[in-house]
Amino acid sequence: MRSLSLATVFAAASGFIVIWLASFTVDAASYAEFQAYWGLFFALTGAIDGVMQETTRAVADSRETGRTSKASPWRLGAVVALVAAVVAGVGGALGMDRIMADPPAAATGLLAAGLASYTLQAVLSGVLSGLKLWGRYATLVALDSGVRLLAVVAAWALGLGGGALLWVTVIGTVSWLVVLGTDPHARERLSTPVDVDARRLTRRALSAMVATGASAALITGFPVFVQASFKDAGAAAHAVGSGEGASVTVAGIILAVTLTRAPILVPLQRFQSALIVRFVAHRATLYRALGTPLAATLALGVVGALAAWALGPWILEVAFGKEELMVPGGVLAILTFASAFTGCLVITGAATLAVERHGSYVAGWVTASVVAFAVLFTPLALVPAVCTALVAGPTAGAAVHLVALGRRPAHHPATGTMT
Structure with a gap:
């Protein structure tokens, strides 16, 4: 747990550094767009965190009680990822221009891809947490933030402009591929059992997503509505x-x-x-x-x-x-x-x-x-x-x-x- 605490502190500090360095990368108007896009992305990932919470509970309960089912959090994650990408694509096509002056199409595409990847990262986070593999979970948290921090430093140093900040926002979501790819027991993580059937797993995950999404909308998503208004x-x-x-x-x-x-x-x-x-x-x-x-x-x-x-x-x-x-x-x-x-x-x-x-x-x-x-x-x-x-x-x-x-x-x- 100590490693997770340190990773959490690093993640929080990294977020503030990213926001700080981004202010020196673009002008004020583009910076407002970046902050709104950042808020939109993390508000939506906040809703997706419900998948992580339910996966954590389902894996942990299966491990404690010995109950198993044929349901797979990865299959659920794949469906949610697809839905998230479609919703982001449609929503972006209809309203991204209220947030981004240029280029709204690229911003929409990155948002859809980032949310899809984050969904699978949330599943892996839930599996690792449910199995109490805190060290590997801490690695995932730290890598997600560290990649984003390195990206914003590069964007600032090279003067890449506002488009690069869109990549900075979503790039951390590929971290699950790195962690899973370096895991000697990766196949076991992909077949980790849960305690309920697919129907209950889906229903409980959706309930958790509503709860986490409601709070994320106000806390993280507020800048989006300020920018749009x-x-x-x-x-x-x-x-x-x-x-x-x-x-x-x-x-x-x-x-x-x-x-x-x-x-x-x-x-x-x-x-x-x-x-x-x-x-x-x-x-x-x-x-x-x-x-x-x-x-x-x-x-x-x-x-x-x-x-x-x-x-x-x-x-x-x-x-x-x-x-x-x-x-x-x-x-x-x-x-x-x-x-x-x-x-x-x-x-x-x-x-x-x-x-x-x-x-x-x-x-x-x-x-x-x-x-x-x-x-x-x-x-x-x-x-x-x-x-x-x-x-x-x-x-x-x-x-x-x-x-x-x-x-x-x-x-x-x-x-x-x-x-």
């Missing part, structure tokens, strides 16, 4: 707002959202399992158990907002240097505090999972995404729209979770279980 504003500062936000460009606001989320959301996402355990242990007093983490998250949001207001503009100036990427301290403070609302949504979501209200968990994230994205398409200017969306969306989603948690569970006398 304000693409016509481009890099022209005067076209996006008034007042303190008058000098904020689309590229600047997307970068600011990405950076201000990390301090709160990255630790919370890593500790979701611990939160679920806490809420399971306090089912009888769930609202009271929610109080401490919610209050701590909002307090951290206040502290972070003050720090962002005082130090944020200086950090952007030192790290990025481009005038088009600068964001005023007041805006950074609001965005940082808004990230605490998304953090609260993560916490209430963990509580709904703890009491096995999976439908309510998905409904909360879907509600949050719909409300946030709807705000972006209102007549509001760039800065007010983004700030309002990141508060209103998570608040609506958390409200759905809290209402669901307030309902009395249905008790089944025959089994003594609750749902």
Whole structure:
């Protein structure tokens, strides 16, 4: 597990370095397109991660119980890969021009190929995790990030431009071929048994994909909707707002959202399992158990907002240097505090999972995404729209979770279980 922890830290650091170096590779308008494309790709892979989760569970349960079936996660992965490629191709043909000015066709093709390859990478990740081969899984995680990091360094050093950044985004998805190709027991990985038949495996994988996709849409996919909503504003500062936000460009606001989320959301996402355990242990007093983490998250949001207001503009100036990427301290403070609302949504979501209200968990994230994205398409200017969306969306989603948690569970006398 130590190797996996190190690989996870490396992956997180690599992601920030890629985003940082990319800002020196292209102009502000192209950088906004890259950030949106990056967000789109990883939002969609977030949904595909449901395949990894179910594969992990199915392989682990088969290993523990000895139950096996003729179902294959690889066959399921191949079908999902094909569907993902088709959906990406059709969706890209219809709307990629809202994100990419040039070349939308190439961006669509790479997106489709990348998602198809990532699906099979998710299957391998699930197999390795289910078999508790943490060292090999850590290699896969580190290789995925390392390849992408090397690619962006090359793109920056050679001045390859925005098209190269599309390759940077998807190139890590070939890592599963390298890991599988160097595995002395590769054939065994391809025939690893699972505990349920193909129908149940598919149904459970699709349910997991809905859940992971709902959260990824808001957390990772938000820049896509910002770019689509304000693409016509481009890099022209005067076209996006008034007042303190008058000098904020689309590229600047997307970068600011990405950076201000990390301090709160990255630790919370890593500790979701611990939160679920806490809420399971306090089912009888769930609202009271929610109080401490919610209050701590909002307090951290206040502290972070003050720090962002005082130090944020200086950090952007030192790290990025481009005038088009600068964001005023007041805006950074609001965005940082808004990230605490998304953090609260993560916490209430963990509580709904703890009491096995999976439908309510998905409904909360879907509600949050719909409300946030709807705000972006209102007549509001760039800065007010983004700030309002990141508060209103998570608040609506958390409200759905809290209402669901307030309902009395249905008790089944025959089994003594609750749902």
